[in-house]
Amino acid sequence: MRGYMGIDVGSVSTKIVIIDDDLNILSSLYTATSGQPIKVIQQGLRTVHSQTDDNLEICGVATTGSGREIAAIIVGADIVKNEITTHAIASSHMVPGTRTIIEIGGQDSKIIIMRDGIVVDFAMNTVCAAGTGSFLDHQAQRLRIPIEEFGTLALNSTNPVRIAGRCSVFAESDMIHKQQLGHSTENIVAGLCEALVRNFLNNVGKGKDIRPPIIFQGGVAANAGIKAAFEKALNAKIQVPEYYNVMGAIGAALLARNNSQKTGKTKFKGFNVSEFDYQASSFECKNCPNLCEIIQIYQNGELAARWGGRCGRWDTL
DSSP, X not given: OEEEEEEEEOSSEEEEEEEETTOOEEEEEEEEOTTOHHHHHHHHHHHHHHHSOTTOEXXXXXXXXXXXXXXXXXXXXXXXXXXXXXXXXXXXXXXXXXXXXXXXOSSOEEEEEEETTEEEEEEEEOSOGGGSHHHHHHHHHHHTOOGGGHHHHHHTOSSOOOOOOSOHHHXXXXXXXXXXXXXXXXXXXXHHHHHHHHHHHHHTTTTOOOOSSEEEESGGGGOHHHHHHHHHHHTSOEEOOTTGGGHHHHHHHHHHHHHXXXXXXXXXXXXXXXXXXXXXXXXXXXXXXTOOEEEEEEETTEEEEEEOOSSOSSOOO
């Protein structure tokens, strides 16, 4: 059996997906990165390997996400692509005709505008936490509500309160004020969902031509309250695909499959890389005023890759 692997390493979560020639998903993993991408990738490989047939042959691998370079070095990737590309490819595959993609993760959010299967515009937010999943997590902890129950509570609201959503600090103080006024938890939670949506649309989505079909993905897409708030704000139906939380990895796997069909070969090192010893280090290059930080990855004590300079002086990728 031939398989193709996509790996999406983000700041909060790591996703791994394996598909076959018929585009069926053979294995899917979503796990916390926990600030240790190397260890999490290795553990993830062990997990997906245990979930698949012993006769499975990985014929192509692609990586994406903020940790795509380090993931590519560890596993031996054939393709390294940005998240915009992989999310767009996955969405077009899962929902043909997709024209708008809303993706909200733990630490960042993005909007992708597509027309006829091609990305024509996009924007990302990596600065303000008020438009990301970490904002909801923090407020859920403050309200002592399991984040899994956040969406259900929001849907039970009869009169959502308006909460300032431009800044996570202001939102928190405003939420406390609304609590002191006696508003119910359901109405406050619904207000927080609407505040996140306003933040997203006023920042990431500002000036974008948002048209249906609209696809909502990323870990926050599991929150029914956020989905409802988007539908209310946009006056349009929002679709959440079945594999909403691993779409980047699916897109990477599709790219790996296409590349394998063209080249017939792969750089994949095998599942046994999960047992290799990887060490990372860095140094500051002083050959010019840029003072670039050079990243080094060692595999079983030997230099496997080096990158990070603007001029490519040290690159060994």
